[in-house]
Amino acid sequence: MKYVFVFCALALVAAGTLTKLTEPDARSPVPVVYWATDPNPARIEQIRLFHEWLVKNGYTTPEGKPAIELRLDTVNFDSSKLIVQGVSGVAADIWDRGVPDLENYSLLADITEDARRLGFDTSHTYPALADLLSVDGKQYGFPCNVYVVNFWGNADTFAKYKMKPPPRSWDIETFERIGKEFVGKANPPGKRRTVFFTSAANATLLRVLARSEGLDQFNETLTKCTLDDERFARSLAMGYKWTYEDHILPSAADESSFATQAGYGGTHLSLFQQGNYGMIAIGRYMLIRLRDFASPPRLFLSHLPYVEFENTFVGTRAAGIYAGSSRKKESAWFLAFLASKEYNDNIVADADSLPPDPAATTTEAFRHPPEHPNEWGTHEAAARAAQTIAIVESRSPFIEPSSVGRIVNVRIQEVMTGRATPAQAAKDTAERINEEIQRTLAESPSLRARYEELAALQEKIDQYRREGKKVPLDWIKNPFYRRYYVHKGWAQEN
């Protein structure tokens, strides 16, 4: 038996040595930098371009080869995995998840100085994204791409029902009228509805509707959730009406009944391509998969409907550098590459949302890709929306964004399943988010001082508003209200 034991022990040592010798780092002659990202086929080409860019910009070995090797880590892209790995000190060097979310855990390296030195500070991208790249004046990330939520429509589907594509910009009444006409023509009476105007009423659409009435989820200083408001209740009620009364949006049961499989971009894209959805609310990255279909449809782009203040969400897949990375300097080269012409041209060509540099959206290659005439007219509209109506989602430093998302989604589901009235759900949403904020403050005394300072500022803002005075713009921390106050003429710009 002891020989078996010794044999097993030796076998384990041998296997361990072999594993160590065959580790990716050991097989590369240059330092390896890992990039935790989504499993998008476009990443392969982006890595190739990066290696070329390294050589072109002099980041090379004495033999003229790229000084580092960038490798993908698509398995560990999930947020909870990244956080657990990050706090344990074993994560990939570059992450492209939400910067403010990860900075809550202090997991990202401050890249302000590198960004200034290597030319990828926030002035090289959309101004609307500043809140998603920096925290307290320090830059933590740079966009890999920029997405703006719009309705991307299938003009062929509309033509099939002898309808013209909807207008670029529309109010709620127009949206509802066209939607009813569309589903009325598309679904034979007495049969199960299989064609819908657009995808389901999700939190994005409902919050955009509330914002279009001047209500954001947080107040001006991000210290309190303000969704206990008839404007949010109205958008919840509208979502319910469109789903269960007008049937212009699919219910959860309708959505789950489509026999499609998810792929890159989700199931909605297949349904959109085959005409089950007239439009889908999504970013430009949907074109990556749409172009793979044998006959991609003719496209048009419409903004999300609004009541009074047209707006939409803008977001970014921003790359940041892991604070525990041993290759921070080399990782910063990658972020510099993201601001380069080579990378922006690549994003323009493969349609992975909008390129980080707005200047890249003014080219003919972006506006009229010769191989995709069916998309003409949509690209510049998406880019224009990013610079005009798009505002980032507000994030309070006193609550985890994932908690906000979960609370809002559950309350929307309660309305959709008839468990709560819109007013109850709106009240409950605000109560729960505010409870969570208070809990965070109780748990993190270091946040308390900042909170109290902001709460005092909020009182001053409220007082100014009551007195009809203009509010200094730098008092307002919520990106939505910064724009909304300017729009309403309530802001005193510096």
Added chain:
Amino acid sequence: MSWSRAKKRSLALGLAFLAPNILGFLSFTLFPLVFSLILAFTNWDLRLHNIFRQETLRFAGFENFSRLLTERDFWKYLGNTAFLMMGIPFGIAGSLITAILLSRDLRGGSRRIWVYLVAVVLLVLGTGALLLAGAGATGMTILIAGLVGLILMGGTLGGSTVYRTLFYLPHFTAGVATFILWKKLYNPHTGPINNALRPLLQSFGSVIQATPPGVLRGIAWACLVGMAMLVLTALRRLSRAWRDGEAGRLSVVLGGALLLAPAALATRWAPWSEGGLALAGAAGAMTVLALAAAIVRKREFRCRHDEGLGFALMFCGVLMIAQFALLGLSRVAAALPAMAANPDGMTPPEWITSYYWAKPAIMIMGFWGAIGSNNMLLYLAGLSNVPQDLYEAASIDGASPMQRFWNVTWPQLAPVTFFIVVMSVIGGLQGGFEMARTMTQGGPAGATTTLSYFVYTQGFETGRLGYASGIAWTLFLLVFLVTLFNWKFGNKYVND
């Protein structure tokens, strides 16, 4: 004591052999366990306490536990967990029935093979009829019919081994794969379950419309009366147990509380017009009066307060579940006319996308998994150990098959049943995570979020590891107490 060199060498060798296992256990089981217990008493939050941010870690005492008890979601998720656990008795019964069927010789004998062949021919003809009736699109139905035919044929040739393997299949199939399969089966519009139910419900809807409303109301009331009868039966049994000194005061009171629970909850689910509140009031008053009468009545035999607690809770718990089933039936019967009057006719449930059907849908799936699980194997093993002499003696005494089951098989299987109940209850309290994560994300509106899923969301979505550990240890405490209870009060009946 002096150790000889050979003995020391032998000890070292033995320890060396054990070391990998012991080290593995210490590193990957004991250490995390103890560490999580410590975490449960701290304010450890990944946002504040990690290798990049070291805010002061505070000893929180029982703060995490007290917060948990005041958290409204905790009670909802505990309720969800308990609701899903109500499927356990059905699962156990299913696995027992399956085991009894599979313990017989199912190989095709001269006569039996003809029965199977006739069944297969009927199946083929039925499938043909479906096709002729224009059901060609429902390929899944035909596929299922074909599979049933194949299974019958396989069973004819291979006997119970084929069936045992097939029934055990769910257990060794990866959980996520089966959950995805069930998600497809539950598809509201295109799933085979609803495809099969739809025509049935359409016909049923016509029958309901033609039925006088009084009949349906009568059925609804009959179910409620059935509930009351169950309560009465249980009270009589409890009362007898009290009188004979088989049940103490605590056992009677707790058993009564269980019996009362459905009627009390009926007040929440049924409006005045449907008599829910009246029924609840009547049942409640009946229970309270009966309990009071039982407690003050002179007893023939005295016993401890907790005497017969296991029996009382088990007996009343099963009847409570039966009452819930009757209550559900009553509600359905009362709602049938409105459902049938729907312009679209009677429609099948939306299963996992409906708040009200999501939990029953998961229970049905759990039942399917339970009947072919390890429980079935345990019962099969238990059945093979029942002495045949007992059956022979029972037969000689003229016992019917049912009497043989109740008086021979069931008592002989008591130790196995006890073990299965204990393990199922533990599994039930800890379960639900994979299903919620894969099928529903805990929704709709939190309907399928169980305690284990709650631990995950708190630990990995909000980063509150201290709090998540607190929930996990509360769950452990719950499991421990229930198991302790099972051992203390259930084991006695097994040994009796």
